[in-house]
Amino acid sequence: MSYVHWQDVPTRWKDNDIYGHVNNAAYYSFMDTAINTWLIETGGLDIHNGKTIGLCVESHCSYKAPAAFPETIAVGLRVGHLGRSSVRYELGLYRDDDLLAEGHFVHVFVDRETRRPQEITAPLRPALESLLINP
Structure with a gap:
């Protein structure tokens, strides 16, 4: 993949x-870390304010092979679907060329106060579009 x-x-x-x-x-946690690091650093999401x-x-995860401490996991990230207020991230976790797990997360973007869905706008939308596998 x-x-x-x-x-x-x-x-x-x-x-x-x-x-x-x-x-x-x-x-x-590995998948969540990769997604949120990307959202903050590339997508411009301000998680605090x-x-x-x-x-x-x-969220979903299919386990393929075990990992153990100490190892570094390479997490691949892409967007499989981008909606008006939601996004489906697809992820693969690897040790070298060995697939350890694959999964997905769906985020809905909401107003911090009301928790009602909000349209994904710039700068986040174009950033997410750059991760689309089938734009």
Whole structure:
């Protein structure tokens, strides 16, 4: 699979569980970290003071292979669908060329105060469009 953006996310000691591998919940954290880092650094999202925020309304992960501390996971990110107020991110987690997991997150962008959906506008919309796999 091809991804438009890549981010390395290191595993942490606390990510390992009693079975000696990264716990399944940590994979969601790796994906969430890649998405939100990109939103802040490239998409211009102000998570602290912005009028609009993104809320996760759906997430999924298919596990393919284990990871363990210490490793660095390469997280591939792309946009599979961009709507008026929502976006579906698609992600792949890799160790070298080995696929560890793949998943998706759906964010709905809402007004911080009212929690009502808000149209995705500049600068975020064109940034998200740059991640589309089928523009």
